[in-house]
Amino acid sequence: MDYNYDRKLEINEWIITTRWFYMVAVFLIGILGNSLLSLFSLRSSFFYIGILLLLFLISNAFLYHYLTLIKKTGSREKLRLLSIWQIVLELIIFTSIFYLIGDKPVASVFFFLPIISSSIIFGIRGAVITALISAALVNGLFVLEYINVVFRFLTDQKSFLREEILELRQATFSMIKILITSNFYLVIAVVSGYSSKLLLRREQRLIIQTAHLLEEKKQEEKNVEKLGEDSAKLAKHDRLIMNINEQLNKKIKQLENSEKSLFRAFSDLQVARQLADKEKEKTNAIISNFVDPIIVIDKDSRLNLINPAARQMFGFLTADIGKEINKSDNYSMINFKSVIKQDFTVKTSKDLKAPLNEEELVINFANQELTYKVITAEVVDVRHEYLGVMKIFYNLTREKMIDKLKSDFISIAAHQLRTPLSAVKWIIKMVIDGDLGKLNEEQKKMLFKGYQSNERIIGLVNDMLNVSRIEEGRFGYAFVLDDFSDVLNIVMESLENQIKTKKIKYILNKPGNLPKIYFDRSKMILVLQNILENAVKYTPEFGKIEVTLALGSTFLKVRIKDNGVGIPEKDQSKLFSKFFRADNVIRMQTEGSGLGLFIVKNVVRKHGGEITFDSKEGIGTEFVFTIPLEKPE
Template identity: 30%
Template sequence: MKRKKTLQWYVVENTLIMAVILGLVSFLMIFFFLKAELIQEKENTLFHSVEDRSLMVDSFFRKTQEVPQHIATSQIISDFLKGTISQEEVHTYLEGYLFSEDYLVVYIMDSYGKTIASTDESFLNKNYGFRDYFLVPQKTGTGYLDMALGVTSKELGLYFSQPILDIQGNFKGVVVLKTKENLVQHDFAYEKKHSVVVSYIDDRGVVFSSDQQKNIFKSIFPLEDIEKEFVEQKRYVGQTIFPLEDVFISQEVFGEYSSLVGEIDYNYGNVIFAYAQVGDWPVYLLVQEDGSFLESVYLLTVYVGLGIVGTILVSGVILSYLLMHLFKPITILEQKMENVIAGNYKEKINEEVGKIFELSRLVHSFNVLVQGIVQSKKNIDKVVVDQTNRLAEQTQDLEDQKVAILNILEDVEEERDKSVLLANDLKKFQLAVEEASDHIVITDADGIVLYANNAVERITGFSREEVLGQKAGSPANWGGNMDQKTYIELWKTAKDNKKSFEGAFKNRRKSGEEYIAKASITPVLNNRGEVIFFVGIERDITQEKLVDQAKTEFVSLASHQLRTPLSAINWYAEMLLNGDAGHLTVEQSQYVQEIYRGNQRMVELVNSLLNVSRLELGTFLIEPTSLQLIDIAKEALEEIEIQAAQKKIKIETTFPKKLAKMNLDKKLTYMIFQNLLSNAVKYNQEGGKVSLTIKADKKYVQIIIADNGLGIPKSQHDKIFSKLFRADNVRETDTEGTGLGLYIIKSILDQVNGKISFVSAKDKGTTFHVFIPIKGMKRKEGTKSLS
């Protein structure tokens, strides 16, 4: 058996581990703190140095730019461009400005970029109009500094250019001073250090001067294609520009910051860099220094680490010596404990062995424990006798329970037979659902499909695997075409109100073909009334809709065809009644009047059928204008005054004192008033009452039309807005109605985002509530208005 570690060893081991961990943490904290401080100090020093140097280079550039400025404004150049001075005189004049060994050539370009005078004859008659040092002064009228590889000299140089302007400020040409590119060799350059790299960069991010030759004609970040094409074809002709091996800055950062300082951690060590723009010139000074300055930090941390290791070793030796004397009494305690385990309960330890307070308490506890074990043994022996007697009694009880269990098993067998019958019934139900012709799905409370029958695959084209786990009716399967209003109403009805939702809307098969589905979504509730599932049943009614549309189109066509002969009948009947075809007898006049009244009813029916077809086909137009709703209401009231007076019906009106004009289609609004008011009079009793109330809130203008007439039977409330429907009590009173009026009104209000509702009971009158949005009606394009 493997010997276990002693407590002394555990204390020493864990103490040393903690010491090592604390030492390592201290070592790392010192290292990273010193490194961060040194890097920060180096960055600040380097950045201020770069800024100082860029100011010196800026001064140098300004002094050099004074040469082309002086030449461009001289009278000699002006006379030369006028043709009054020869080229030789200008040549001599220009050579006088080559007073520095850094100045290579001075030349004059005309307004087209052609060199017309130069201190170097190889430049004459050459066109440099494609260079920035010509294009920028030509465009801006100001001086410019460009760096370029000479097309003629094949040498890299700095090109200081200045536009030549006449008295009126017109562009006449450009003066160019080309100088050597030796910025890093001037007295304002950095002292040479092996760890420092000094470079000058143009405004495109390309190094054109550096004390590291390998860096010249390389970009500090990958160039975009258009930038690369520009610098290779117009600035450094004949050179292929590649990015530096160690790219440390992005094009976006370079374009945003004119100066920057930072640190990059490469595989071979840290590098500190700083760059700054030289004045307003398209030149940047970049200085990089490697991380050799961090060697002192590494050396110091090594010394600190060695000190920590030595301290840990010495502390471990001292701790081991102290613990060896401290744990000696515990060894004695261990021997006594083994004797007790062997059955010798008379063992005791002299409490003076533990000189330390905690150890003396441990010895005392041992002696108390031994006394407790002796007493416990006595108690256990007594308990064993008692338990033996109790087991005998329990054996008899188990025999009695065995008989009871056999009886229970017989009951379970009977229940099992019932469960088998129930399972068979469920299987039949499942088969019925699977083979149902309607599309049936079961979802969770969030609409995620848990079950789909065979009809889902047949109707939608989506397999069960594609549907299960997806949200029912979403764009991922057969949905996505439902308008937002219907979607909100569906979830509000089924989930919030916990009622069945029924409706029809467009769906989309997997092939992309759209179809019309009539759907019923019913919530399934648990005992607490919470929605746990939804059962959705859909039926493809595309063909029924197409047939219905064909019927509507046929009605529209037939109605149009009937209008012409009906108009002719109406006209001839009026002529006969007016005596235009000769005097009629009383009997003949009665016949013609019956023809005229019957024809009027037919015209009214044809107009209603046309209105229904235009509403269902969506071809009617809405033309809102700014109107006063109360004025339209008064016009409708005037039309029914005679009819109301004949039946002695009293009409009451309540209008607001101030009601702003609204955008309304007068014909549609009039139809709403005319239909509801005429019904209120037509189906009212002799001497009855009709009231018209108009009021407004923040969202709607509400029209309330009430009567105390026939009313509507409660059993027929849900059908009142159906096409061609008339209540039973109304049909008994008046046989001439079409059953289309309220259907048309409801369809109009649906189109203008309005609402209509009613309260009614048989023989107790009816109150209709019409809501029109306070914003009015929106324009709708169409082919015909309603009749």
């Protein structure tokens, strides 16, 4: 995969697309701005401006068509030419506008756009060259015009009139402004070029790191698969040993009847014992060669077998074999602290909200913090008689590191996107509000669509930041005594227009004496907003949404029920996972990030409550969550 080629292709496409918007805005500024009279003083007209706009539209459409051909052919030379023509087109258009417009200092600002575009496409060198060309064009054109004004002032016999002096003074001030602005071209070129270079390096490092981590993960999966195969072999050998033991018992009984049988059985016993010893040696060899620790406890709760990896990791001694282990909590690793010499921490199955046979252990070994998933499995013979338990350790260190890198990447990307998206939001808002000139209805409609799309992206970025903060433990909470009904009303007011548009019937059932309870107001708004927005979004017209608040002895129970599309049964187990959306809502082509319910579950649990749901596809969904009345610990 050629990352630089793909990146330049995407950047060129983005510049062509955005040019439809900002170039039209530039022409509108030229026509509708305060300098309209100056346009006509230069013998320009709407006809010339229209011709220039038409040439721009044709040129930009040609560039888009040329980009489409490059995507099909994959030509890097054509892509380089397209990148150059992108900048050339902008310089030609802005030079023409600069020549036609009356307010030169305002027009000189437009040249920042091709400088920034050059920094993104070509880096700092391309940005500096474009800045120098822009400065030469702006200063050259204005100097010629300024010389013309000075010449008229010197040759005109009435040049000492107040109006003529003011005109020369105004032209001088404009030239100073343009000189200052053009000096900033080079500054912006260096800053934006260097910033683009830094971002490119960071992206490349992240891509390389991700590729390495994925490769390591594949290797770990192969190791796990091999562990499963070795475990199967171990079980097979164990069954073989048990069969041999049964045969030995039969031979012993036969020895009681005759000396001949005794001799023959004795020979068979010797052979069988040799075979059993060999199988035992094979079994021990398999266990000894496991790279992860394995501990076996017999049915009397005593240490029976410890492989070398466990000895090295936990510092077991030979004298530890036979020591009794407390069997509480299914032989939890906490019970091994009296035997194991190394310091370690344990997350029990209760802490992980996992099955009783799963735990998570963190230990420092060889100056490295290692994380293991510990599985406790019963060992039984062919007759299903209990022989003890085996504790198998699975190394989760790389998986944890990969998850952290992914979370860091999401957090960095979201933070980097947030500022420019907010800037785009306010710029579009200013244009829609008419701060930069009056717009017709079609223009307002198009800009409003862009504003809504930007708002959706900002919402997605905020969700990604919330998820990142939750995973890093930085999603701060401030539990205060507050009115839950007030928070519910705020959320419903924000959805009022959508409910009216779809003619949905909204029913609220709540007790008359609902007391104030402890919760984080902003986080609870997130919970209600995500659940109720989904209810409104996936409930058809003339549907029904019912919210019920029930007061218990120690908690407040909230039920939100709709008669929408429902959740397919096969998708229900993954509903609270990150980035998950059910198949039926994806087919509906509705908007959503798949992060809302993940955030909801974490916020409710942080409040000390629980959340459940009941749903049938095509019938509807009911979410139920509880919030304790007392302040969470």
